[in-house]
Amino acid sequence: MRLTCPFCGSRGLEEFTYRGDASVRRPAADASEQAWVDYVYLRDNPCGRHQELWYHGAGCRSWLVVTRDTRTHEIFDVRNARDVAVAERQTEAGKGENS
Numbered sequence: 001m002r003l004t005c006p007f008c009g010s011r012g013l014e015e016f017t018y019r020g021d022a023s024v025r026r027p028a029a030d031a032s033e034q035a036w037v038d039y040v041y042l043r044d045n046p047c048g049r050h051q052e053l054w055y056h057g058a059g060c061r062s063w064l065v066v067t068r069d070t071r072t073h074e075i076f077d078v079r080n081a082r083d084v085a086v087a088e089r090q091t092e093a094g095k096g097e098n099s
């Protein structure tokens with residue numbers, strides 16, 4: 001399997017490290033204990049399209065959000081994790097303005 005880093009181009013998987021589920025979101029500081037237990041310990045094991053965090057440790061050292069099919073290993077999208085986080089914050093801020 002190869003990943004196409006947005007900064008380095010197509011590279012072998014040995015340059016990257018899988019760092020977990022990219023869809024998990026940290027609960028609010030005052031969230032319930034159960035919400036924190038779920039955040040720390042519980043992960044889905046999806047069959048199909050999944051967003052994952054990968055670290056390009058042997059390259060540019062960027063954190064990446066990779067959308068991959070867990071059955072076929074087909075890669076649909078690779079984006080800089082920082083760009084994904086900024087876009088999510090802007091979306092959340094936009095929701096706050098409308099409510």
Ligand SMILES: [Zn+2]
Pocket residue numbers: 005006007008009056059060061062
């Ligand atoms: Zn890279």
